[in-house]
Amino acid sequence: MRETGSYAQWLPSANFKIDVFEDVVLQAAVAKTLTRATLSDLLLIRNINPRPRERAITDGNPGLEPMIGWNYDAALTWYLDRSSFVSVALFAKDLDNISESVTSTIQLLGLDFRRTRPENIGSRSYRGIEFSGQYTFTGLPAPLDGLGVQANISLVEPDATTYNAVAFYEKGPLQARIAYNYRNAYEQTQQGNRGQPVNVDAYGIWDASINYALNDQVTLFAQGLNLFNEKTFLYSVYKERVIAFETYGPRYALGVRLNF
Incomplete structure (x- = not known):
């Protein structure tokens, strides 16, 4: 049994930051990222269970492509003081070469086996929004001025x-x-x-x-x-x-x- 795999990718990125007002900052970024498959998924290994009622094969897949992502982020942050802020961020991720464990039926020596192995299954996109903030109670008398909350x-x-x-x-x-x-x-x-x-x-x-x-x-x-x-x-x-x-x-x- 012999399998090979290889890949090459450029990974560009860019980001910028603008002070919209004295205490309000706009940040944006775009980046292409690569996530390699785990070594256990890439192993060239095959486990066979030949029992008649359980015929199953578990494979690795050295030909797995890495997951490629285009990531877009934009955030607007208002700094209430040196250690407190509120922020809203929009983000998007477009992913290719997503891998999952896939089970299919194959024939081996004229018998049907359920084969399970990691495969690249296609693309997926995510869109989202995040609200975040932090507030420190610096106006409280000592020693309570060290208290704070994040969410x-x-x-x-x-x-x-x-x-x-x-x-x-x-x-x-x-x-x-x-x-x-x-x-x-x-x-x-x-x-x-x-x-x-x-x-x-x-x-x-x-x-x-x-x-x-x-x-x-x-x-x-x-x-x-x-x-x-x-x-x-x-x-x-x-x-x-x-x-x-x-x-x-x-x-x-x-x-x-x-x-x-």
């Missing part, structure tokens, strides 16, 4: 919504934050196992961290991820058709960062 929401066509909200404290050697990140339900792939769609249910995750700088070289930190044990639920079209229900539990870390 953003992204609305993307086709049918994707994400939002994040963060409360933080930054003053002197102390930094602390707690964040909530939400993603609505979405289709992960149109052709998963047995050629069926794979959907991911909506989820929201809480994270928190705290850092304390002993000096310019040494910082102590503590971190907690997925504090409330959010689950990952995968299904196919209908929630009754469960693919996976996974949990990795909360994760915690304590450590020291050293700068030299």
Whole structure:
């Protein structure tokens, strides 16, 4: 079995920034980007399951083309003060050579096998708008003047919504934050196992961290991820058709960062 693959791409980009008013900035950018397939998808490997009721083949695909994207962004930002702002941004992405795991039927030694391997499936376009902002309460009396909040929401066509909200404290050697990140339900792939769609249910995750700088070289930190044990639920079209229900539990870390 022998397969080859190669590609060459120019990746131009351009951006500009204009001060519309003293505290209002307009930024715009366009860029062509390249995303390579993962090494595991490119492996020249074949696994065969010959059992009569399960005949299946899993392949790699060294001929996968990289995903090419044209990305367009424009943002208008109003700076309320040195550390507070509100912003609205429009963005668009046109993607070619999107790859997904595809299941099809092939013949091997006169027998039908279900073959699953990554394939380039075509193009897709996304359009969206994002609202974001940050406000720091510098007008409060010390030590409360280190408090602040951040938030953003992204609305993307086709049918994707994400939002994040963060409360933080930054003053002197102390930094602390707690964040909530939400993603609505979405289709992960149109052709998963047995050629069926794979959907991911909506989820929201809480994270928190705290850092304390002993000096310019040494910082102590503590971190907690997925504090409330959010689950990952995968299904196919209908929630009754469960693919996976996974949990990795909360994760915690304590450590020291050293700068030299």
